[in-house]
Amino acid sequence: MNALSVAGSPASLAAAGAPDGMPLLAGASAARLRADGGPVILASASWPLSPADQLPAIPGFVTSSFSPLAAELADRCLQSYFGTRPASPALGGRTAVLLASTSGDIGTAAAVAAAVDAGRRVPPLLFFQSNPNAVAGYVAARWGLAGPVVCTMPAGDTLADAHRSALLLLADGDADAVLVILAEQVPVSNGGDHGVAQLIGPSSWPPGTAPPEPLSQPDDVQGRGI
Amino acid sequence: MASLLPAAEPGQVVITGMGVTSAFGRGTAALLDGVLSGTPAFVPVTRFSAEHCRVKVAAQLPGTPLLADEIAAALEDACAEAEAGPELRARTTLLLALHSDPATARDAEASRTVGDTGGLVAARCGFPAAPRVYSAACVAASTAVADAAAMIVSGQADRVAVAAGFLVDNDSLALFDAGRALAGDGQVRPFSAGRRGLLLGDGVAAVLLESRAAARDRGIRPAAVLAGWGRAGDAYHVVQPRPDGSGLARAMTSALRRAQLDPADVGYVNANGTGTSFSDAAEAAALHRGLGPAADRVPVSSTKSVHGHALEASGLLELVVAVLALRAQRLPVNAGYLGPDQDCELDLVLGTAREAGLRYALSLNAAFGGANTALLVGAA
Numbered sequence: 001m002n003a004l005s006v007a008g009s010p011a012s013l014a015a016a017g018a019p020d021g022m023p024l025l026a027g028a029s030a031a032r033l034r035a036d037g038g039p040v041i042l043a044s045a046s047w048p049l050s051p052a053d054q055l056p057a058i059p060g061f062v063t064s065s066f067s068p069l070a071a072e073l074a075d076r077c078l079q080s081y082f083g084t085r086p087a088s089p090a091l092g093g094r095t096a097v098l099l100a101s102t103s104g105d106i107g108t109a110a111a112v113a114a115a116v117d118a119g120r121r122v123p124p125l126l127f128f129q130s131n132p133n134a135v136a137g138y139v140a141a142r143w144g145l146a147g148p149v150v151c152t153m154p155a156g157d158t159l160a161d162a163h164r165s166a167l168l169l170l171a172d173g174d175a176d177a178v179l180v181i182l183a184e185q186v187p188v189s190n191g192g193d194h195g196v197a198q199l200i201g202p203s204s205w206p207p208g209t210a211p212p213e214p215l216s217q218p219d220d221v222q223g224r225g226i
Numbered sequence: 227m228a229s230l231l232p233a234a235e236p237g238q239v240v241i242t243g244m245g246v247t248s249a250f251g252r253g254t255a256a257l258l259d260g261v262l263s264g265t266p267a268f269v270p271v272t273r274f275s276a277e278h279c280r281v282k283v284a285a286q287l288p289g290t291p292l293l294a295d296e297i298a299a300a301l302e303d304a305c306a307e308a309e310a311g312p313e314l315r316a317r318t319t320l321l322l323a324l325h326s327d328p329a330t331a332r333d334a335e336a337s338r339t340v341g342d343t344g345g346l347v348a349a350r351c352g353f354p355a356a357p358r359v360y361s362a363a364c365v366a367a368s369t370a371v372a373d374a375a376a377m378i379v380s381g382q383a384d385r386v387a388v389a390a391g392f393l394v395d396n397d398s399l400a401l402f403d404a405g406r407a408l409a410g411d412g413q414v415r416p417f418s419a420g421r422r423g424l425l426l427g428d429g430v431a432a433v434l435l436e437s438r439a440a441a442r443d444r445g446i447r448p449a450a451v452l453a454g455w456g457r458a459g460d461a462y463h464v465v466q467p468r469p470d471g472s473g474l475a476r477a478m479t480s481a482l483r484r485a486q487l488d489p490a491d492v493g494y495v496n497a498n499g500t501g502t503s504f505s506d507a508a509e510a511a512a513l514h515r516g517l518g519p520a521a522d523r524v525p526v527s528s529t530k531s532v533h534g535h536a537l538e539a540s541g542l543l544e545l546v547v548a549v550l551a552l553r554a555q556r557l558p559v560n561a562g563y564l565g566p567d568q569d570c571e572l573d574l575v576l577g578t579a580r581e582a583g584l585r586y587a588l589s590l591n592a593a594f595g596g597a598n599t600a601l602l603v604g605a606a
Contacts, residue, residue, distance in 0.1 A: 060464065097459065097595075104361065109331035109397075116400045117332075119278055127405025128465050128594075130326075131363040137595025140461045146473065148457035149597035150369055151362040155344065161358050165373070172376040174457050174480055 039170055041213040042177070043199040045076030048192075055193075058138065062125050064107025067135035069193050070099055070183040074139040077179065077197035081208030086144030091205065096147030096175035099136045099183065100154055100162040105129070106185045139179070147175035158182050159196070166200050177201030236486045239375045240448035240606065242385075242441050243308025243434040245300035246546045248533045249285035249427050252299065257543075258550040261529045262579040264559030268412060268425055268534065274396040281408035284394045285427030285534035293324075293430070294346045297391040300432040301351045304387070308434040309446055312352045318434075319383055320344075320353035321374055323366035323390035325538045328397045353387060361538065364498070364593035365457070366390065367431070368541025368601055372455040374435045384440035389432040390539035398426060398537070409501060414535075415562035416499030416528035417506050417570035424500040427534015431542040448606040450549045453487065453586060456480025460596025467505055467592055471512025474498075474590065474598040478516035481588070481600040489520035492602070493584040494557050496548045498592045499528020500535060501562070507569035509592065514571075516600075525582065527560035527575040541591045541599060548587040548603050557582050 047053060047069060055068040074097075078085065086092055108130055115122045128134055132151040140149060148169060154161035159182060166178040183195040203212060246253065249267035250260030260267060267285040276282040305315060322344040330342075344356040360366040360373075367390035374386035392398075402408050408423050415421040441448055458480065460473035467474070482489065498509055513521040529547050536543045551557055557580040589601045 092461070100358075104326065104330075106331075109326055112397050112401055113328065113331035116278075116396050121278060122400045122404035124404045124406070127401045127407065130401050131594050132361060133363040133365075133593050133595030133597055134464050135595075136362075137460070137462075137597070138464045140459050140596060141463055144461050146459050146461040146476075148369070149362065149365075149459045149593075149595045150457075151360070151366070151595075153359040153361050155355060155357055155359070165358070168373055168376050168380070168382075171380050172372070 038203060039167065039200050040203045041198050042201050042205060043077050043081035043208050044196065045073055045080060046196045047073050047076070047194060060125060061129050061135065062123070063111045064105055065193050066105035066107055066183060066185045067129055069185065069195055070135045070181050071139055073181050073183060073195045073197035074179060077199055078143050081199050082143070083209065085142055089144065091177065092144035093146045094176035095145040096169050096178045097136045097140050097145055097149050098162060098166055098169065098178050099132050099151045099181045100158055100165070101132065101183050102154055102158050103184045103186055104153055105132060145179060177205065236453060236484065237451050238438055239378050239452040240436055240438050240441050241433050241450045241452055241549060242436050242446050242448050243304035243306070243310065244449060244546050244549060245303025245432040246543065247287065247296050247300055247428070247430040248543060249287055250533065253303065254546065254550055257547065258554060261532055261547055261558035262556055264532060264561045264578065266413065266532045266561055267427065271394070271399065273394065276399055279399055279403040281403055281410055283412045284399065284425055286394050287428050291393060293391050293393050294343050296393065296430040297347045297389050297432065298350045300430050301347065301387065301389050304432040304434050307449065309444070310434055315352040316354065318353060318385050318387055319377065320348050320356045320387045320389065321360065321370040322347065322356045323360040323370045323538045323542065325392040325398065328395050331397065347389065362593060362597055363595070364537060364540050365591045365597045365599045366538035366541065368545065368591045368599035369457065371542065371545060371601055372457055372599060375452055375455050378435060378437050385434060385436035387432065387434050388542060390542040391430040392537045392539040393428050394426045402426060407502065413562040414501040414531045415564060416497065416501045416531050416560055417510060417567065417572055417574055418563045419565040419567045421501045421503060421506060423502055424530065424535045427536055429533065429536025429539040429543040431539060431546050433542065433546065450552055450606050451604040452601065453604040454481035454485030454602035456484065456600045458598050460598065462596050465594045467508040468596060469504070469508050469511065471508045471515050473596055474509060474512035474592055475516030477598040477600040478512070478588065481602040485602050487586060487602070489517035491586050492517065492520065492524050492588050493582055494548070494551055494587040495524055495526045496544050496587060496589045497526050497528040498590045499530055499560070501530065505592070509590065510570040510572055521572070523573060525557050525575050525580060526572045527558050529558045531561035532559070544591070545589045545601050545603065548589045552584055552587055552603060552605055555582055555584055556580065
């Protein structure tokens with residue numbers, strides 16, 4: 001499924017429910033998150049904002065718009081929360097980066113395939129950008145985000161699955177917040193490149209320039225709605 | 227800092243079944259023999275033309291195996307060991323870690339996704355459709371294992387199957403060759419003087435993770451305990467590891483804290499050890515930072531030196547190696563060694579496999595983007 005929901009609303013979180021109705025979080029982890037007021041969407045961003053929106057190039061990434069898209073989404077989201085980069089070590093040091101994309105980097109993969117099929121050498125820069133971890137690491141280094149780095153290709157609703165992964169990361173305890181980046185690279189005929197980014201973290205974190213959105217109702221965190 | 231899970235019940239997650247395929251052949255016995263022998267499985271690439279590449283060797287199964295077939299076979303083996311029949315599989319989440327599919331790259335309409343392979347495997351083996359594919363390079367599979375463990379500990383699931391696969395393909399060889407990441411001398415020499423890079427290798431693995439209580443209720447004796455897991459980022463560079471190893475060290479510390487163990491309890495480290503100059507030095511620094519004085523004594527080997535780098539599948543392939551070492555009480559060889567490197571002062575398992583009284587083994591992985599994972603396994 002290439003379509004990407006761009007809504008970060010509580011309603012979209014309800015769609016993230018485990019298909020079999022199993023609780024997403026239970027016991028000590030749910031209690032910890034609830035005690036903190038539960039995870040909320042601290043900041044969010046999307047791309048494009050208008051048909052004229054342009055993706056800035058990023059050094060070392062060529063040919064494909066996938067990595068610039070992911071990096072721009074991250075910058076827009078994090079700027080609205082942290083202001084200038086890097087994030088403070090106290091917050092950034094405990095923030096994970098989760099890059100989810102059903103399509104993946106179609107542009108880079110196609111460029112590699114074309115070179116191989118033509119018997120040409122693959123451009124060396126494509127090696128470095130060939131995995132989504134590269135741009136996730138670019139974002140992490142740029143903003144000082146030292147939590148886990150995770151890249152996934154959801155099979156169903158991208159946003160709902162990314163929220164499941166983010167909440168699991170928070171419950172697991174190696175991160176206090178997760179920068180979720182959803183980036184889809186699709187042909188212009190299918191709507192073109194697009195994506196959203198959300199910083200999901202505890203409601204107790206200091207306010208950014210954007211008001212936090214509730215990620216879910218408390219019962220949802222406990223499991224029934226998510 | 228937030229509390230880690232589990233806070234009070236170490237040993238809650240167990241491994242009840244494993245299946246594996248590597249260049250040494252199909253099954254755990256072939257892999258164990260291979261890693262204990264210390265004889266590299268690298269051969270000239272014949273699966274496709276490597277004419278355009280500088281380095282033309284990899285660790286490969288014979289012929290042209292299909293990824294979905296191999297993953298399905300590994301899953302069947304894992305389920306057989308765990309006595310997981312159709313009814314159990316139908317209510318078990320399957321998490322997959324896969325390398326990009328060359329066929330997807332050649333699909334101009336972008337109608338195929340890597341997830342299609344996952345759907346095929348899930349349907350063939352009787353699992354519900356996999357919710358996602360983990361694509362985080364060399365920590366993809368170990369990240370899936372950590373998520374599976376978190377699902378079990380958080381009460382979301384009683385058991386989770388994790389499967390991963392990479393078969394050496396033309397696009398991957400060309401990419402790594404273009405990036406000059408491959409060892410031009412045709413040998414992987416982790417932590418050794420004169421190391422020149424990595425070599426690719428086929429790797430397919432599957433495990434069934436369960437809560438100890440669920441396994442006990444089914445009357446299943448676990449193969450091993452997943453005692454701890456941890457992950458952390460470097461926040462340092464697009465593709466290079468942080469030289470002081472602090473990110474990987476934090477992942478180790480997290481795994482040890484979950485397991486409520488001390489560094490001295492670790493009896494073997496299956497290192498990430500790609501054979502790359504700066505990466506191995508950073509990992510050695512991480513081991514000293516994460517384990518402290520225990521790093522001077524703990525035996526270390528990177529079995530990538532014999533089975534090659536299985537990319538997205540490496541974390542699961544090497545977790546299976548760690549469990550096999552635990553079961554055999556023998557430590558795999560760090561092959562390709564030429565001599566000491568002052569940046570990699572470790573107790574490497576050199577020459578022949580080492581006998582050990584082993585209770586816990588640590589499997590480390592690191593990837594592009596500064597992603598680090600540590601998985602800690604113990605005897606059941």
